[in-house]
Amino acid sequence: MLAGVRPGLDVIAGGPHLDDAAAFLGAKAQKDRDAAQLALAKLLDSVAGEYDLVLLDCPPGNEPLQAAAVAAARYALVPLKTDMSSRKGVAAVAARMDSVVGLNPSLGLLGVVLVGTGAKSKQVHKVTRDHLTADFGTDEVLFPMSIRHAEATAQACRERGLLAHELERELSKGPKWWEVLRGEAKAGPAGPKSASSVAEDLHAVAMEVTRRIAVAESQEVNA
Structure with a gap:
């Protein structure tokens, strides 16, 4: 686990280990399908109480991992x-x-x-x-x-290890073109102009996710 990747954010990065996990779940499903699908849920059960929200990001087309994820979600x-x-x-x-x-x-x-x-x-x-x-x-x-x-923004985020809004903030701190032209500042690293728009898109989606979860939980309480 990578603790404190951002304030209040811990990350477990799958990387190449996802292939091993999928193979393990596939083999386990041959013997006990239910146990394979609940493997991730049982693993997360021991730590889920420490977090307000746990996000599971699944690669497309990987049936064992997707089945385990939705069984836990x-x-x-x-x-x-x-x-x-x-x-x-x-x-x-x-x-x-x-x-x-x-x-x-x-x-x-x-x-x-x-x-x-x-x-x-x-x-x-x-x-x-x-x-x-x-x-x-x-x-x-x-x-x-x-x-x-916005391929340029996606590439820049990966290369710099930044989220879209962090990339936007970094670029906004750079000198303005007229300051460089006047010799008042040196040109900083170039960045994609789409960073701001992508950051806005992601923020809007995050807000909608939060809203929908709040509405669903409110309906459960009132049911």
């Missing part, structure tokens, strides 16, 4: 691109959620958020929303905001 948040194969992937995630409902009856779908898409692709977003409405019977499952495609 209270809510599922599905990132979605607008192409047809990605939309089919949502159905696969739904099927995995159904497969563990007996083990984790409290599991719920928090929503679907569009990622890697054009901010102005309104017609494409509408087509995707229509497909999801047909699949789920409502368009409320889709987050009203999306995370735009």
Whole structure:
């Protein structure tokens, strides 16, 4: 575990060990499917009480890891691109959620958020929303905001080890172009102009996640 990666944030990085974990879960499922699906839940049970929120980030297409994650989770948040194969992937995630409902009856779908898409692709977003409405019977499952495609920002964040809002803040501290032109300052490291927009997208999604969890928990209390 990497403790204190950010204030109030600890991280367990999977990296190449995810392949070993998937192989282990796959082999375990051959003998005891339920035990394999609940392996992660039992592991997290010993530490979950120390945190306000535990986020599980699963690689796409890895069935053993996804099954273990949804068996341990209270809510599922599905990132979605607008192409047809990605939309089919949502159905696969739904099927995995159904497969563990007996083990984790409290599991719920928090929503679907569009990622890697054009901010102005309104017609494409509408087509995707229509497909999801047909699949789920409502368009409320889709987050009203999306995370735009910005390869330069993604690359800069990885290279500098920064989150999008941290990258935005770092770039904003640099000298202005007219200060450099006047010789009043030296040019700092260049950065993508999209950092601010991506940071805003991610913040909006985070706020919506928080809102939806609060609403769901409030409904449970009042039920």
